[in-house]
Amino acid sequence: MTVVGDMAGVVLAGGRATRLGGGDKPLRPLGGRPMLAHIVERLEPQVGAVAISANGDPARFAGYGLPVLADEGPRGQAGPLAGILSGMTWAAAQGSRHVLTVAGDTPFFPLDLAVRLVDSIAGRPDHVAVAASAGRNHPVFALWPVSLEADLRDFLARSDRLSVAAFVERHQAVSVDFPMAGSGTLDPFFNVNTPQELAQAEAAVRGEKAMTQRVFGITGWKNSGKTTLTERLVSELSRRGWKISTVKHAHHDFDIDKEGTDSFRHRQAGASEVAIVSGRRWALMHELRGEDEPPLAEVLKRLAPCDLVLVEGYKREAHSKIETRRTGAKDATPLSAGDPTILAIAADHAVRDTALPVFDLDDVGSIADFIETAAGLTTK
Secondary structure (H helix, E strand, C coil), X not given: CCCHHHCEEEEECCCECHHHCCCEHHHCEECCEEHHHHHHHHHHHHCCEEEEECCCCHHHHHHHCCCEECCCCCCCCXXXXXXXXXXXXXXXXXXXXXXXXXXXXXXXXXXXXXHHHHHHCCCCCCCEEEEEECCEEEEEEEEEEHHHHHHHXXXXXXXXXXCHHXXXXXXXXXXXXXXXXXXXXXXXXXXXXXXXXXXXXXXHHXXXXXXXXXXXXXXXXXXXXXXXXXXXXHHHXXXXXXXXXXXXXXXXXXXXXXXXXXXXXXXXXXXXXXXXECCXXXXXXXXXXXXXXXXXXXXXXXXXXXXXXXXXXXXXXXXXXXXXXXXXXXXXXXXXXHCCCEEEEEECCCCCCCCCCEEECCCHHHHHHHHHHHHCCCCC
């Protein structure tokens, strides 16, 4: 089974902006930057390496410092399939067994796209994993075994139906549904084709900027010291004058309420949300009642603005993290080896299996310094 860090990612950037006045659609300005910049920013933390698939002069995309792949295929212009083929060829040369493709005009695709597609083919590495939303597959957003390269090359040479969906139909495939983040939000695979859609994307970017929180994670196996380190970091960073919030991923049966309290009785009666308010604090409890657990991005939107959110757990989310290791932890398997979002390690023993910065688990001051720099916090 592939891991995210061993996977290659390719942006299919060959789209022409015919309904937007012409030119390269991924290079259209969005939120003061090319649309492609937003896409690369979302993709890079999810994979081990990124390339851009584009027709014509590669100099148009030279500003990103990424390989620019020319379309492959025996029949000239073959649309996204030619870009997928060039991506497979490039990914195989990198030693990757899978390549994740994303569209160059879809700037809001999920930050957990890679992880969820990888998980969907666990034990089935020869399957194609295709993203879906609102009851519709998005075959350009897919995880492809690079072993399909020869078959795709043959398909491009022989088929009369040169669509990505038609190629997917030739193989065993898994569809992975990505829900809307919340009411009134865009589909996660919303793509920009018209001036009206570009205006919608601009509004969404402004909304994202307004809701953006600096986030840094503390991750590790059970009993590795995550909670103690998080607690001490909250204290240290608060002492330095930062406003800190936290998010903790807990076991599914956790409860912060007590049987017999008024709020507990409200929930037992069937309330979907219960707010408890006093002169010192307030709390909001939401009962899922069969709904899916909300993604971290949705939880972050509910937090009030702060300087930094420390996230405990959530191993597979795309934010930057520090890995905790402690003698006697439930599992000693290093997480950092397959996770490019882990930027450092904090351990209570010597660590020699990494090139990452390593801190003593008790050196909270140095760890706080590192997080300030990594999260872009400036001195108060």
